[in-house]
Amino acid sequence: MEDIRARAAAKALLLNSQHISPRATTFNRLFAAIYAGTLLGLFYYHMASLLNSTSLGSFLVSVSLFISDVVLAFMWATSQAFRMNPLLRREFLENLNELLKKESDFPALDVFICTADPYKEPPMNVVNTALSVMAYDYPTCKVSVYVSDDGGSAMTLFAFMEAARFAAKWLPFCRKNEVIERNPDAFFTSYHHWTSETEEMKRMYEKMKIRVENICEKGKILYSSTSSHCYSGTVGQALPNLIYVSRQKSLTSNHHFKAGALNTLLRVSATMTNAPIILTLDCDMYSNDPQTPSRALCYILDPKLGNNLGYVQFPQKFRGVSKNDIYAGELKHLFIINSAGLDGLLGPNYVGTGCFFVRRIFFGGPSSLESPELSKLSPNYVVERPIQSQEVLDLAHLVAGCDYENNTKWGSKLGFKYGSLVEDYFTGYCLQCEGWRSVLCNPNRAAFYGDVPISLHVVLNQIKRWSIGLLEVAFSKYSPITFGVRSMGLLMGFAYAHYAFWPIWSIPVTVYAFLPQLALINGTHIFPEVWDAWFVVYILLFLGAYGEDLVEFLLAGGTFGKWWNDQRMWSIRAVSSLLFGSMEFILKCLGINSSLSFNVTSKAIDEEQSKRYKQELFEFGVLSPMFVPIATAATVNLVSFIYGVIEIWRWGGAWKHVFAQMLVAGFGVVNCWPVYVAMALRNDGGKLPPKLTFLSISLTLLLCSFAAL
Ligand SMILES: O=c1ccn([C@@H]2O[C@H](COP(=O)(O)OP(=O)(O)O[C@H]3O[C@H](CO)[C@@H](O)[C@H](O)[C@H]3O)[C@@H](O)[C@H]2O)c(=O)[nH]1
Numbered sequence: 001m002e003d004i005r006a007r008a009a010a011k012a013l014l015l016n017s018q019h020i021s022p023r024a025t026t027f028n029r030l031f032a033a034i035y036a037g038t039l040l041g042l043f044y045y046h047m048a049s050l051l052n053s054t055s056l057g058s059f060l061v062s063v064s065l066f067i068s069d070v071v072l073a074f075m076w077a078t079s080q081a082f083r084m085n086p087l088l089r090r091e092f093l094e095n096l097n098e099l100l101k102k103e104s105d106f107p108a109l110d111v112f113i114c115t116a117d118p119y120k121e122p123p124m125n126v127v128n129t130a131l132s133v134m135a136y137d138y139p140t141c142k143v144s145v146y147v148s149d150d151g152g153s154a155m156t157l158f159a160f161m162e163a164a165r166f167a168a169k170w171l172p173f174c175r176k177n178e179v180i181e182r183n184p185d186a187f188f189t190s191y192h193h194w195t196s197e198t199e200e201m202k203r204m205y206e207k208m209k210i211r212v213e214n215i216c217e218k219g220k221i222l223y224s225s226t227s228s229h230c231y232s233g234t235v236g237q238a239l240p241n242l243i244y245v246s247r248q249k250s251l252t253s254n255h256h257f258k259a260g261a262l263n264t265l266l267r268v269s270a271t272m273t274n275a276p277i278i279l280t281l282d283c284d285m286y287s288n289d290p291q292t293p294s295r296a297l298c299y300i301l302d303p304k305l306g307n308n309l310g311y312v313q314f315p316q317k318f319r320g321v322s323k324n325d326i327y328a329g330e331l332k333h334l335f336i337i338n339s340a341g342l343d344g345l346l347g348p349n350y351v352g353t354g355c356f357f358v359r360r361i362f363f364g365g366p367s368s369l370e371s372p373e374l375s376k377l378s379p380n381y382v383v384e385r386p387i388q389s390q391e392v393l394d395l396a397h398l399v400a401g402c403d404y405e406n407n408t409k410w411g412s413k414l415g416f417k418y419g420s421l422v423e424d425y426f427t428g429y430c431l432q433c434e435g436w437r438s439v440l441c442n443p444n445r446a447a448f449y450g451d452v453p454i455s456l457h458v459v460l461n462q463i464k465r466w467s468i469g470l471l472e473v474a475f476s477k478y479s480p481i482t483f484g485v486r487s488m489g490l491l492m493g494f495a496y497a498h499y500a501f502w503p504i505w506s507i508p509v510t511v512y513a514f515l516p517q518l519a520l521i522n523g524t525h526i527f528p529e530v531w532d533a534w535f536v537v538y539i540l541l542f543l544g545a546y547g548e549d550l551v552e553f554l555l556a557g558g559t560f561g562k563w564w565n566d567q568r569m570w571s572i573r574a575v576s577s578l579l580f581g582s583m584e585f586i587l588k589c590l591g592i593n594s595s596l597s598f599n600v601t602s603k604a605i606d607e608e609q610s611k612r613y614k615q616e617l618f619e620f621g622v623l624s625p626m627f628v629p630i631a632t633a634a635t636v637n638l639v640s641f642i643y644g645v646i647e648i649w650r651w652g653g654a655w656k657h658v659f660a661q662m663l664v665a666g667f668g669v670v671n672c673w674p675v676y677v678a679m680a681l682r683n684d685g686g687k688l689p690p691k692l693t694f695l696s697i698s699l700t701l702l703l704c705s706f707a708a709l
């Protein structure tokens, strides 16, 4: 790749450009300064109330509010890193074509696809993902697709044997007809100009699908999970390599979940193709644009970005999102807004999928090569034997063995990093600390599409796993607030700290979801009254934060409806996933619960659920303990709001004292609307289970009567 970069420099070909909006940056910085000043005012107010508190009760209330606001201020301060220098980029594909004239000019590409559970991740979807990348507009002899199957499932293997056969027809069909939608499933559901050739393709696809689904229904093929498989098939000349890998597992060794799977793929692919560029994909993220690898090359081959560029991250985007995205599954801030912000600093964080890496990144910092234990695994080793030669297959089996990593540097100095359930965040963070930088590529046509979870329970469990993983990093010796700030400077360190400490949002949100409401019932006034200048400070801070969030969301292409759900899910997550995640993390630290595991997000679709999702009805349905704080908060807010209304009606003049608390409770009630509906007004399978409704109403009565004492 060095020589191609040199050629690009000699020809002075512009492969990409970057654009900073001076207006947005200036506005953000000015706004941050004003907001910071207002925050100082708030803390002055807090100090005064702490010093003036007369009873133990009022002191405890003041302390809780103070701690909550400290957390909010910390999260605000760390999030400023995303706003100081946001960057937009463009690629010039026509110039890349000037540069890469022959097939041999293209660097080889190894694609890694991970799957783990044939029931939660239907093999047909995994196959569609693989087909979509096999059909990339890229010299076929340069592409190899490696599928890691952590479930060791014969069904997935069977599906891939079928897929390899189908690919031999599908790829030429796509090239000939210039199909852009190269995921067969997406193509056949969106295509309308049927020709006899298309009909024929569709029939073949349907037949394959039925064969695969039949096998899955029977679930009857022999299941083998104690040996490692590497099947490789090169079906004809004009097809990319497709390699199925199921690493060896045993009950006594730690597999490190997805990070372990990816490291196995790193080694297996090194023995077979050792391509200098690697794309990692989750099985639910298919390619939506065949030109994506070329876009990534526009950065990787850019001589200006040089040897420090380690990865090009594409944002996660989703299909099948409901009209107003009720579970905020798009996570616009995480994947788009904040990533563009980081791009103006040292580059976006790695989000686990849709990311093109330079293989060299997994072997030490840009200027300090870390050698693997076998020279054949090293990034500059050139594979000379064909994939199917016995020698290569033997080595591949060896490096996929369950004990292979013992006493090696894999997971610490080499490859994807172990030690956190969010291996993507942790790996990207460590790599950036080593001095690698990254780029966000966010083209108009989405490069990849994934599935969003369509039930609340699944969403909350996913976020709970993330919270545990993030806290593992936050409280490790690599904490971004210390190690990160030292390695990458204040802003990058802050940005990573913002994520690592993400679960502590649960503190202020839980406090604000209960304390002002219960205090209202108790007759205690905890906020300044309406005509007080300090009330204005509160209002400015609230409107400032929500307003800025809304504007950013709209500028990133969101709608008001989606934003409303986004802010709602922010508080729902905080009182459930983040709270439970933090508790599980604490239990783990205390040694009480030591078996944290990677609970794979279900991608299987239930027809009834999917219908309710389209109608935008919140899906409760199961007995999840995480629903209890949500439902309890909902009822407490309602009771408190009604109580406040009655109070004002009885003692008209008192309204200015309770106004702020009424505002908080009222905001809670509006946000909790779907919860009330799920408790009382619905009768479908997704309503809140009566047991949980009963439990949360009892808890509410308990809390409210305690507060009324
Ligand atoms: O032991 C395991 C567990 C998971 N996976 C794969 O990892 C991927 C992500 O798992 P998923 O359950 O879909 O997790 P999500 O929470 O939806 O994914 C986000 O969060 C993960 C970290 O928690 C990242 O790895 C993902 O890239 C990111 O999209 C899937 O392809 C799985 O098949 C494995 O290969 N082995």
Ligand SMILES: [Mn+2]
Pocket (backbone or CB within 6 Å): 282, 284, 601
């Ligand atoms: Mn996923």
